[in-house]
Amino acid sequence: MKTFLFPVLVLFMSGYASQSVGQLPVKRAAVTAAQVSGSKPRNVIFILSDDHRHDFMGFTGKVPGLKTPALDRLAKEGAHLKQAFVTTALCSPSRASILTGQYAHTHTVVDNESPAPDHLVYFPQYLQQAGYQTGFFGKWHMGGGGGEPRPGFDRWVSFAGQGVYYNPKVNIDGRLVAYKDSAYITDVLTDLTLDFLKKRDRNKPFFVYLSHKAVHAEFSPSKQDKGRYQNLGIQYPVSMFSTATAQSKRFSKGKQADSTGRKINYADIPRWVRAQRYSWHGVDFMYHGQTDFDKFYIDYLETLMGIDNSVDRVLQYLKENNLDEETLVIYMGDNGFSFGEHGLIDKRHAFEESMRVPLLARCPALIKPGSVINQMVLNIDIAPTILALAGIKKPQQMQGASFAPLLKAEKTEWRNRFFYEYYWENAFPQTPTQYAVRTDRYKFIRSQGVWDIDQLYDLREDPDELNNLIRSAAHQQVAKELNLELWQWMEKTKGLYIPLNPVLQRKNDHLYEGTY
Numbered sequence: 001m002k003t004f005l006f007p008v009l010v011l012f013m014s015g016y017a018s019q020s021v022g023q024l025p026v027k028r029a030a031v032t033a034a035q036v037s038g039s040k041p042r043n044v045i046f047i048l049s050d051d052h053r054h055d056f057m058g059f060t061g062k063v064p065g066l067k068t069p070a071l072d073r074l075a076k077e078g079a080h081l082k083q084a085f086v087t088t089a090l091c092s093p094s095r096a097s098i099l100t101g102q103y104a105h106t107h108t109v110v111d112n113e114s115p116a117p118d119h120l121v122y123f124p125q126y127l128q129q130a131g132y133q134t135g136f137f138g139k140w141h142m143g144g145g146g147g148e149p150r151p152g153f154d155r156w157v158s159f160a161g162q163g164v165y166y167n168p169k170v171n172i173d174g175r176l177v178a179y180k181d182s183a184y185i186t187d188v189l190t191d192l193t194l195d196f197l198k199k200r201d202r203n204k205p206f207f208v209y210l211s212h213k214a215v216h217a218e219f220s221p222s223k224q225d226k227g228r229y230q231n232l233g234i235q236y237p238v239s240m241f242s243t244a245t246a247q248s249k250r251f252s253k254g255k256q257a258d259s260t261g262r263k264i265n266y267a268d269i270p271r272w273v274r275a276q277r278y279s280w281h282g283v284d285f286m287y288h289g290q291t292d293f294d295k296f297y298i299d300y301l302e303t304l305m306g307i308d309n310s311v312d313r314v315l316q317y318l319k320e321n322n323l324d325e326e327t328l329v330i331y332m333g334d335n336g337f338s339f340g341e342h343g344l345i346d347k348r349h350a351f352e353e354s355m356r357v358p359l360l361a362r363c364p365a366l367i368k369p370g371s372v373i374n375q376m377v378l379n380i381d382i383a384p385t386i387l388a389l390a391g392i393k394k395p396q397q398m399q400g401a402s403f404a405p406l407l408k409a410e411k412t413e414w415r416n417r418f419f420y421e422y423y424w425e426n427a428f429p430q431t432p433t434q435y436a437v438r439t440d441r442y443k444f445i446r447s448q449g450v451w452d453i454d455q456l457y458d459l460r461e462d463p464d465e466l467n468n469l470i471r472s473a474a475h476q477q478v479a480k481e482l483n484l485e486l487w488q489w490m491e492k493t494k495g496l497y498i499p500l501n502p503v504l505q506r507k508n509d510h511l512y513e514g515t516y
Contacts (some may be wrong), residue, residue, distance in 0.1 A: 004010055005087065005185075005379055008171075020222065020439040022258040024290070024370045031121055031125045031126060031129055032126075032129065033126040033127070033129040033130035033387075034358065034392060034393040035270055035391055035393070036076055036129065039087060040338055040391045041130065041131070041132070041205040041325040041390050041391050042205065042326065042327075042328055042363075042387055042412075042462075043206050043207070043323065043328065044132060044207045044208070044327070044328045044329075044330070044364075044389065044390065045207075045208040045314060045327060045328070045330070046207070046208065046209050046210065046212045046332070046382070046386065047210070047212070047310070047311060047314065047320075047329070047330065047331045047332070048098070048118065048138075048210065048211045048212065048334055049092065049212050049215060049216055049307050049331070049332070049334070049358075050110070050139065050212060050213060050214060050216040050306065050333070051216050051217070051271075051334070051335065051336075051337045051347065051355075051469070052082065052307070052333035052336075052337070052357070052358055053333070053336050053337045053339070053353060053358070054333070054336055054353075054356040054359075055355050055356075055358075056300075056301070056304065056358075057173065057358060058071070059071070059072040059073050059074070059075050059080075061075070063232075063301065063480070064233070064235075065229065065233075065411070066229070066232075067300055067358075068304070068305075069308065069312065069358060070308045070310075070311035070312035070315060070480075071308055071311060071331065071466075073312075073315065073359070073361045073362075073453045074311065074315075074329065074331055074361070075209050075360055075370075076369065076370060077362050077364065077369050077370075078329075078360060078361050078362030078363065078364075078367045078369065078371065079360065079361045079362070079367050079368075079371035079373055079407055080359075080360055080371070080372050080373070081360070081361065081373045081375075081377050081403075082372060082373065083356075083373075083374055083376045083377065084332070084356065084358070084359030084372055084376075084377045084378075085355050085356055085357065085376060085377070085378055085379070085418060085420075085438070085446070086334070086335050086355055086378070086379040087103055087104065087379060087380055087418065088103075088104040088110075088335075088338075088355055088376055088420070088422055088423075088493065089335040089336060089347040089349070089354040089355050090111065090112065090335060090347060090348055090422060091112055091115065091141055091216075091334055091335065091428070092105075092109050092111060092112045092113075092142045093109050093110055093111065093337050094142055094208065094334045094379055095109075095139075095140075095141060095142065095334055096109035096116060096120070096142055096436055097331040097379045097380050098332075098379050098380075098382045098383065098398075099120075099122040099123060099124075100120055100122060100123070100126065100242045100332070100383065100398060101123065101380050101381075101382070101384050101394075101395075101397075101398030101400040102206070102380060102381035102397065102398065102399050102400075102496065103380060103399055103419075103421065104387065104421055104423070105421060105490075105493070105494070106399060106493065106494070106495075107120055108150050108226075108320060109142050109143070109166070111142070111421045111423060111425050111427075112425070112427075113143060113426075113427075114140045114142070114143050115142060115143025115145075115443045116143060116150075116405075121395070121397070122150070122151060123142055123152070123382075123383035123386060123387055123398075124136070124152035124153055124207060124209065124386075125151055125152040125264050125385070126154075126392050126395065127207045127386075127390055128153075128154070128189060128391070130390060130391070130392055131202055131204055131205070132204065132205050132206060132207050132390065133154055133155075133200050133204050133205070133206045133207070133417065134152060134154050134155070134206070134207045134208075134209070134263070135153060135155035135156075135157075135193070135196045135208050135209065136150070136152075136155070136156055136157065136158065136160075136209045137155075137156060137157040137158075137192055137193045137196070137208070137209065137210050137211065137213030137214065138157065138189045138209075138210060138212055138305040138478060139158070139159070139163060139211045139212065139213050140158045140211070141161060141162065141395055145158040145160065146160045146162045146176075146454070147171035148171060148172055148174065149173060151173070153209070155173065156171070156172070156173050156174070156194050157168070157170055157172050157189065158171050159171060159185075159213075159276045161187060162213065162216060163213045164185065164212075165185050165186075165213065165303075166182055166183065166184060166185070166220065167179055167181075167182065167183055167365060168183065168185045168188060170188065170192075172192070173342035173431050177213075177493060178272055182223065182388045184222045184223075184351065185212075185213050185307070186212055186213070186214050186307065187192045187222065187223065187307035187309075187310075188310075188341065188464055189210060189211075189213075189305070189310070190310040190313050190314070190414075191210060191360055192392065194313065194314070194315070194317050195448075196208065197321075205390070207386070207390070207408055208309070209227040210314070212307055212310065213302045214303050214304070214306050214307050215279060215300055215307065216289075217296075217300075217304040218299075218390050219296070219299035219300045219302070219304045219425060220290075220299070220303060221302035221305060221448065221486050222303075222305070222306045222309075225303070225305040225306060226300045226362065227250065227303060228301075228302050228305060229298050229302055229304070230298060231341075232298060232301065232352070233255070234255075234294060234298075235255060235256075235257050235381045236256045236257060236298055236340050236465070237256075237257055237339070237340050237341045238256070238257045238258075238262055238264075238464050238466065239260045239264070239340075239341050239342045239343075239464055239465070239466055240256065240283065240342075240343060241256065241342065241343070242264050242266065242269065242341035242342065242343070242466065243269055243273060243274045243277045243341060243343040244277065244284070247466050250316060251478055262464065262466055263462070263467045263513055264466045264467065265468045265469075267466040268453055268455075268468035268470060268471060269468065270447060270453050270455065270511060271451045271452050271453075272306050272430070272432055272447060272450060272452055273342050273343070273344070273411045274343075275345070275401070275420055275430070276343070276344060276430045276431065277343035279430045280347070280428065280430065281344055281345055281346040281348075281428065281430060281431070282343055282344060282430075283340050283343050283344070283345060284343070290317045291324065292430075292498045295341065296345070297339060297441065300337075307350065308396075308398070311329075314329065315329065315362075324343060324364070325363075325364045325365050326363070326365050327363065328361065328362065328363040328366065328389060328504055329360070329361070330359075330360070330364070330382075330386075331358065331361075332357060332358065332359050332360075332379075332382070333357040333359075334357070334359045334379075335353060335354065335355070335357060336352075336353050336356055336357055337353065337357050338351065338353045338354055338378045338386070339353070339355070340379045341353050341464070341465075342465075347432070348421070348422050348425075350420050350422065350435075350436040350443070351433045351446045352443075352459075352463070352465060355436075355438075357379070359377060361407055365405075366389075366407060366408060367407050367408070368409060371407075371409065372511070373403075373406050373407070374398075374403070375403070375414045375415070376416075376417070376418055376438075376440070376470060377403050377406070378400060378418055380398070380399055380400030380402075381400040381401055381402065381403050383398055383399070383400060384398050384400050384401055384402040385400075385402040385403050386402050387402070388401035388402035388404045389402075389404050399493065403416075410471045416439060416440055417437060417439040417485075418438055419435075419436070419438075419486065419489045419490075420434070420436040420437070420438065420493065421433075421434070421435055421436075423436040424449060430433075431447050432447045432448060432449055432450040432452070433447070433448040434446070434447060435490070436486075437450055437482050437485055437486045437487055437489070438459075439482070441457065441458060441459055441460050442456065442457065442458060442478055443455075443457045443459055443465070444456050444478075444479060444482035444483060444486065445455070446483070446486065448490060453468070453470060454469045454470050454479070454483075455468050455470055456468065456469040456472075456475055456478065456479045456482070457469065458475075487500075
């Protein structure tokens with residue numbers, strides 16, 4: 001494949017009704033871990049993958065022939081949180097939300113270029129203060145940088161930006177180490193994680209944040225997995241050709257999903273969605289023609305195998321060291337990924353395949369095997385959940401909630417809707433700013449800053465989001481109410497002003513010399 005540029009941990013979340021509103025801090029908050037009396041600190045391993053779709057796992061059956069035995073084991077021996085979402089489907093904002101428990105407009109890491117402000121407090125800092133040994137291994141990716149150590153971790157392993165799949169240069173506790181001999185980043189990070197666990201202080205609880213580069217494009221599987229799925233058939237999604245006049249001959253490896261009985265509202269597909277089909281993030285001009293959809297799809301699946309192997313190695317270590325009963329292992333994706341839905345690839349937008357993520361949790365001492373949790377859990381819930389299970393009260397500035405009661409199958413009041421935001425990026429102008437509110441039935445999407453149609457979908461009747469109901473007379477009251485809720489949420493959480501990124505703008509000023 002030609003080189004092209006563009007641009008997992010397991011946890012829980014809480015409900016709309018119980019969601020607290022954090023205030024934007026103006027200086028670094030005091031890091032004080034308030035212990036819950038009588039609680040027992042629990043070891044936690046949080047494994048975070050990059051761009052992993054919510055349904056691309058063997059046990060879901062979404063991709064016939066795909067095998068992910070370790071992820072399947074997490075679901076079988078623990079819980080599958082089927083309705084897990086991110087509040088911003090983009091790497092840096094989502095990762096900042098996981099670490100802070102805040103919305104993007106609160107922590108202000110609104111895109112992949114924005115640096116994390118100095119006042120932010122990351123939840124591992126509270127774990128440190130409570131006596132935990134903490135380690136970070138992998139992708140940080142907030143506002144550039146060289147992978148230098150960040151607050152909250154006793155052991156630090158990272159790299160600059162997106163990193164590379166083979167022969168990475170890794171920052172280990174402030175020292176740059178260059179790997180050679182075809183060292184594979186997923187294996188390197190797993191090796192260093194297990195080394196940390198082997199050398200830990202046995203008298204202290206531990207928290208591990210294993211943050212993989214995979215499966216971010218450009219996809220590059222390990223040598224042992226290369227070619228594994230080369231003969232796999234591909235089923236193109238129902239909506240893949242809804243924005244095209246005819247199916248292109250370039251899509252030859254698979255077949256289109258059966259659209260019988262599916263109502264597609266061709267008239268009310270937003271213009272920006274139609275236009276993006278032939279762009280960097282569209283199926284007809286992917287990465288400006290530098291790759292092919294079918295190969296792209298297969299490379300993704302093969303690269304995912306490295307993640308599954310990493311999870312397997314972690315679980316094996318826990319079993320061999322009598323830690324597997326009491327240790328909570330959480331697996332999550334930082335955002336979803338489109339593979340042809342609405343003619344798009346990548347993420348960013350507010351369609352289901354972009355905002356939904358895989359979320360699995362295993363701890364036999366805590367979670368009933370084979371549990372399926374259908375409540376809506378968010379990335380901003382990860383921090384308060386892990387803290388709760390470590391016996392630490394939720395800090396006031398966190399906007400998420402602990403979904404620990406859901407894992408324990410306890411009755412609890414929970415959200416029945418959540419809000420989504422994505423801010424227009426200078427580097428990828430094809431996708432406009434997106435605001436959305438999603439309930440257990442409806443989704444309302446606003447495209448801010450462009451003259452284009454809004455969207456309303458009945459997810460119960462139309463899970464593939466094919467029939468935009470925004471002009472439906474029978475749904476005008478629903479659209480009105482959700483639009484009002486969206487604006488009220490933004491006002492309540494101080495999100496009415498779009499955070500700007502002066503660093504990026506200044507970097508590009510040379511493009512406009514002589515025009516102002």
